[in-house]
Amino acid sequence: xxxxxxxxxxxxxxxxxxxxxxxxxxxxxxxxxxxxxxxxxxxxxxxxxxxxxxxxxxxxxxxxxxxxxxxxxxxxxxxxxxxxxxxxxxxxxxxxxxxxxxxxxxxxxxxxxxxxxxxxxxxxxxxxxxxxxxxxxxxxxxxxxxxxxxxxxxxxxxxxxxxxxxxxxxxxxxxxxxxxxxxxxxxxxxxxxxxxxxxxxxxxxxxxxxxxxxxxxxxxx
Numbered sequence: 074x075x076x077x078x079x080x081x082x083x084x085x086x087x088x089x090x091x092x093x094x095x096x097x098x099x100x101x102x103x104x105x106x107x108x109x110x111x112x113x114x115x116x117x118x119x120x121x122x123x124x125x126x127x128x129x130x131x132x133x134x135x136x137x138x139x140x141x142x143x144x145x146x147x148x149x150x151x152x153x154x155x156x157x158x159x160x161x162x163x164x165x166x167x168x169x170x171x172x173x174x175x176x177x178x179x180x181x182x183x184x185x186x187x188x189x190x191x192x193x194x195x196x197x198x199x200x201x202x203x204x205x206x207x208x209x210x211x212x213x214x215x216x217x218x219x220x221x222x223x224x225x226x227x228x229x230x231x232x233x234x235x236x237x238x239x240x241x242x243x244x245x246x247x248x249x250x251x252x253x254x255x256x257x258x259x260x261x262x263x264x265x266x267x268x269x270x271x272x273x274x275x276x277x278x279x280x281x282x283x284x285x286x287x288x289x290x291x292x293x294x
Contacts, residue, residue, distance in 0.1 A: 086203050089171040093178065093206025100183040103292040104191065105285070106205050108229065109213035110222075111195030114239040116144045117272040118213060119192055123151050125282045130187035130289055135177045137169045137194045144192060154181055160194065168199035171206055187293050188285075197222065201229040209288055215240040216247055220254040223261040230261035235268070237281060242271040 097104055109115050123132055133154040136145040145157045156177045160166040174191065181189070191207065193200045212233040214222055217240060223230040230236065236258050238251070251269070258265055266284065270277040 083202070086171050089175055090204035090206040093171055093175055096175075096178065096183070097189075097206065097208070097292075100186075101293045102183050102186050102189055103209075103289045104189040104205075104207040105209045105211055105288075106191045106193055106200075106207040107211050107213060108193045108197075108200045108233070109195060109215075110197045110218060113195070113213045113215040113218065114272055115192055115195070115213050116147055118237065118239060118270070119190055120148060120151075121272045121275070121278060122190065122282065122285065123148065123153065125278070126188065126285065126289075127151060127153065129286075130293075131185055132188045132190065133181050133186050135169075135174060135189065135191045137192060139167065139194060154186070156180060166199070167194055167196045168203050169193050169205060170203055174205050188289055197226040197229045201226070201232050208292060209234050211235040211237060213237045213239050214254070214258075216243055216249045216251075216254075220250055220257060223254070223257040227261045230258055230265065233262065233265060235266040235284070238267065238269045240271060240273070241269050241276060242274045 107115050107119065126132060134148055135156050135158065137158045138144060139160050142157045142159065145155050148155055158169060158173055191205060210233040212229055214236060216238065238254065255267060258267060268277060268281040270281055
């Protein structure tokens with residue numbers, strides 16, 4: 074019975090994710106799903122992405138957390154639509170589901186939006202299992218987490234189109250091999266796009282922003 078219930082949950086989530094894809098295609102809205110473990114720098118990266126792109130595109134954000142609205146509060150300064158999903162209010166799930174994303178999208182005026190950024194709950198396991206109907210999954214991995222994470226959590230990296238290696242400004246202070254983590258990421262997903270970025274200093278950010286611009290332009294034109 075439990076296996077059947079779990080299968081039904083995944084199938085229902087996938088079906089709604091398909092509906093989201095159709096909606097976003099109709100409205101010409103590009104949506105990315107940012108995933109990572111806690112503390113990887115997702116919110117700081119989101120902040121920088123918004124700052125770089127909001128002059129040219131209309132952006133909305135869906136923030137996912139188990140508890141608190143702190144990450145959403147850090148982005149309020151941009152004066153853009155932000156919706157917080159706090160999963161502690163309904164069980165404390167460690168992932169977001171497509172039905173919740175659809176409800177958020179229904180509250181946005183999608184005719185005036187070009188880019189939706191989902192900041193998923195910090196977890197390298199559960200979020201990878203739930204499709205959200207996005208155009209691009211991006212996994213953020215900080216240099217403080219170790220080179221072996223792509224091998225330990227292969228589904229997260231295999232199901233993501235892009236990896237951002239974050240906090241590269243800390244590399245001089247760490248015993249960390251960039252070559253090894255990149256090799257491991259490509260073992261998990263040979264086609265993964267990889268960007269090395271410091272959201273604090275801006276190093277490498279330009280290449281990531283250019284990549285996102287290409288995705289947005291291809292969708293909205």
